[in-house]
Amino acid sequence: MTVTDRRRDGVLVVGAAIFRDGRLLAARRSKGRHRGGWELPGGKVEPGESALAALHRELDEELGITVDLGTEVNPSPREAGIPFGWPLPGVGEIRIWTASLTSAQQPQPLEDHDQLRWLDLASAFSVDWLGVDTKIVKTLSDDPELWLP
Numbered sequence: 001m002t003v004t005d006r007r008r009d010g011v012l013v014v015g016a017a018i019f020r021d022g023r024l025l026a027a028r029r030s031k032g033r034h035r036g037g038w039e040l041p042g043g044k045v046e047p048g049e050s051a052l053a054a055l056h057r058e059l060d061e062e063l064g065i066t067v068d069l070g071t072e073v074n075p076s077p078r079e080a081g082i083p084f085g086w087p088l089p090g091v092g093e094i095r096i097w098t099a100s101l102t103s104a105q106q107p108q109p110l111e112d113h114d115q116l117r118w119l120d121l122a123s124a125f126s127v128d129w130l131g132v133d134t135k136i137v138k139t140l141s142d143d144p145e146l147w148l149p
């Protein structure tokens, strides 16, 4: 897979929609401005780092897991109007990929999170997602294949 490290102004954040047995992994932030909000795990791309390298690094640091990445989850062209990821107002943008665990691993909230939860489609909106994540999860919920047990 070829991934361009295009970016608009501001910080580039990357995240993973990790599915296991038809459930999506949600993580609750334990500190900072977004404390208590639920997100897709990931973090900021560091200078000189590729987006995908950053994503694998963040998942290892935050959850102690290794993943296989699937496809990028993009906003609908109508909503985005441009071929970038999801706008993070005042921050930059976030790009999201679907992912699966490479083996039978148990993600742990090692840093940045205090709770993890696996959500099926029926409970996908039962947590208080950060603003843009609500839209991302809505897009994910439109693809029933991801949620097959």
Ligand SMILES: Nc1nc2c([nH]c(=O)n2[C@H]2C[C@H](O)[C@@H](COP(=O)(O)OP(=O)(O)OP(=O)(O)O)O2)c(=O)[nH]1
Residues within 6 Å of the ligand: 013, 014, 015, 034, 038, 039, 040, 041, 042, 043, 044, 045, 088, 091, 094, 112, 130, 131, 132, 133
């Ligand atoms: N990781 C992640 N961040 C998100 C999501 N949705 C969302 O608005 N954000 C925002 C919150 C933060 O402003 C920014 C990500 O910063 P971060 O704090 O996770 O990144 P990091 O671990 O590299 O940061 P740092 O504490 O080392 O500075 O993006 C999401 O689904 N996942």
